[in-house]
Amino acid sequence: xxxxxxxxxxxxxxxxxxxxxxxxxxxxxxxxxxxxxxxxxxxxxxxxxxxxxxxxxxxxxxxxxxxxxxxxxxxxxxxxxxxxxxxxxxxxxxxxxxxxxxxxxxxxxxxxxxxxxxxxxxxxxxxxxxxxxxxxxxxxxxxxxxxxxxxxxxxxxxxxxxxxxxxxxxxxxxxxxxxxxxxxxxxxxxxxxxxxxxxxxxx
Numbered sequence: 001x002x003x004x005x006x007x008x009x010x011x012x013x014x015x016x017x018x019x020x021x022x023x024x025x026x027x028x029x030x031x032x033x034x035x036x037x038x039x040x041x042x043x044x045x046x047x048x049x050x051x052x053x054x055x056x057x058x059x060x061x062x063x064x065x066x067x068x069x070x071x072x073x074x075x076x077x078x079x080x081x082x083x084x085x086x087x088x089x090x091x092x093x094x095x096x097x098x099x100x101x102x103x104x105x106x107x108x109x110x111x112x113x114x115x116x117x118x119x120x121x122x123x124x125x126x127x128x129x130x131x132x133x134x135x136x137x138x139x140x141x142x143x144x145x146x147x148x149x150x151x152x153x154x155x156x157x158x159x160x161x162x163x164x165x166x167x168x169x170x171x172x173x174x175x176x177x178x179x180x181x182x183x184x185x186x187x188x189x190x191x192x193x194x195x196x197x198x199x200x201x202x203x
Contacts, residue, residue: 022134023133023134023153024132024133024134024142024150024153025150026149026150026151026152026153026190026191027149027150027151028149028150029148029149029150030045030053030133030142030144030148030149030150031045031129031132031133032044032045032046033045033128033129033132035091035122035123035124035129036104036122036123037104037120037121037122037123038104038105038107038108038111038120038121038123039104039108040104043089043120043122045089045144045148048087049146049148050146051085051086051087051146052084052085052086052087052143052144052145052146052178052181052182053086053087053088053089053143053144054081054086054087054088054089054141054142054143054144054174054178055089055091055133055141055142055143055144056074056078056088056089056090056091056118056139056140056141056156056174057091057092057093057130057133057135057137057138057139057140057141057199058090058091058092058100058138058139059092059094059099059100059138059196059197059199059200060092060100060102060110060114061099061100061197062099062100062138062139062196062197063162063197064137064138064139064161064162064195064196064197065138065139065196065197066162067161067162067163067164067166067167068139068156068167069114069116070164071164071165071167071168072168073164073167073168073172074114074116074139074156074167075114075115075116075117077156077172077174077175078116078117078118079117080175081174081175081178082117082119084178084179084182085182086178086182087119088118088119089118089119089120089122090116090118090120090121090122091122091124091129091130091135092107092121092122092123092124092125093124093125093127093129093130093135093199093200093201094125094199094200095125095126095127095200095201095202095203096125098200099197099200100138100197100200101125101200102123103123104123107121107123108121125202126202127199127201127202130199130201131201135194135199136194136198136199137155137194137195137196137197137198137199138196138197138198138199139155139156139194139196140153140154140155140156140194140196140199141153141154141155141156141173141174141177141194143174143177143178143181143187145181146181151177151180151181151186151187151190152173152174152177152181152187152189152190152191153190153191153192154173154189154191154192154193154194155173155192155193155194155195156172156173156174157170157171157172157173157174158170158171158173158192159171160193160195173187173189173192176188177190
């Protein structure tokens with residue numbers, strides 16, 4: 001299967017086989033996808049051609065994720081990215097019955113509780129998009145440049161702990177990468193080791 005095909009099947013709720021794929025490569029086209037948002041509307045990466053897109057893998061039950069949300073760091077990072085003209089897509093690849101899995105209504109309630117406002121919160125319960133991006137941890141960040149190429153892949157910051165103070169004080173790789181991309185430069189670093197909870201894919 002061509003990994004760059006849009007995933008209309010995902011948006012339609014159709015079953016797709018588990019896929020073992022290599023991680024996407026910085027400087028190459030980011031894998032295209034279509035997922036449903038919390039309102040049941042299909043959202044495609046291609047909808048945002050010409051804009052910088054930040055993908056955030058999340059699990060609301062993960063203590064590492066909670067450190068960034070409970071400290072307000074994730075909300076502030078999202079707000080700064082949106083103000084800079086970027087698109088922020090939060091993706092939940094938690095499988096049904098596993099930690100962090102949410103329905104659209106549950107995710108909407110969680111966003112309201114956390115006071116977060118991504119451009120879209122996308123549901124990936126079969127883990128297909130997570131697998132295509134080789135997303136390993138929550139939180140994990142990918143930055144897609146306006147030309148559709150992958151510019152950054154890795155941790156949100158340089159403090160691999162579940163402490164709120166580290167969430168606030170660490171070097172924010174997401175915003176560093178965003179600033180570099182918008183300046184027409186290659187992020188430095190462009191790839192880091194993600195940390196956090198393992199993505200809860202289907203068994």
